[in-house]
Amino acid sequence: MAQQQTPAGATKTHSSITLYHSPGACSMAAGISLFEAGLDFEVKIVNLKNNEQTLPDFAALNPKKKVPFLVVDSAGLSENVAIQSWIAESWPDTQLLPSDPWNKHRALSYMGWFGSGIHPHITRHFKPTTNGCTHARASKRRSLYAEIKALHR
Numbered sequence: 001m002a003q004q005q006t007p008a009g010a011t012k013t014h015s016s017i018t019l020y021h022s023p024g025a026c027s028m029a030a031g032i033s034l035f036e037a038g039l040d041f042e043v044k045i046v047n048l049k050n051n052e053q054t055l056p057d058f059a060a061l062n063p064k065k066k067v068p069f070l071v072v073d074s075a076g077l078s079e080n081v082a083i084q085s086w087i088a089e090s091w092p093d094t095q096l097l098p099s100d101p102w103n104k105h106r107a108l109s110y111m112g113w114f115g116s117g118i119h120p121h122i123t124r125h126f127k128p129t130t131n132g133c134t135h136a137r138a139s140k141r142r143s144l145y146a147e148i149k150a151l152h153r
């Protein structure tokens, strides 16, 4: 059971929060935010190493076939940036995002960058579509490093 503070100051109660997560994947970020907010939540493992994200039950839940995926009272939410913003805004006392608008949106900018520019590349690096092709792996690795280097500009 988790209580959420609405913008109007009212309180909303969620009876269940479930995080679909794979060990070592970026879904850990959503798990850390849920933990930091002190929420009672269940973790369901979708093991990417065994391609469990493609199993029909999970694909029906999240057609993107990716983790993290959050289910709150039977409604689903994908994308780290959305999940973490929802947690931060629902439980503002946790101060998971800065209150200053500029700093808050800089944090969201990083989260958007990781979610769209970095994590999809990491998955493809570890699981190149052209399995066993050294050239494809090397080129994916180069583009991943370029993305990470761009963060430090």
Ligand SMILES: N[C@@H](CCC(=O)N[C@@H](CS)C(=O)NCC(=O)O)C(=O)O
Pocket (backbone or CB within 6 Å): 025, 026, 027, 048, 053, 065, 066, 067, 068, 078, 079, 080, 081, 114, 115, 116, 119, 120, 123
């Ligand atoms: N844009 C998504 C990216 C999620 C993502 O790439 N998740 C990876 C793990 S870090 C995944 O589930 N990969 C499985 C696949 O692509 O088959 C987000 O920010 O949540």
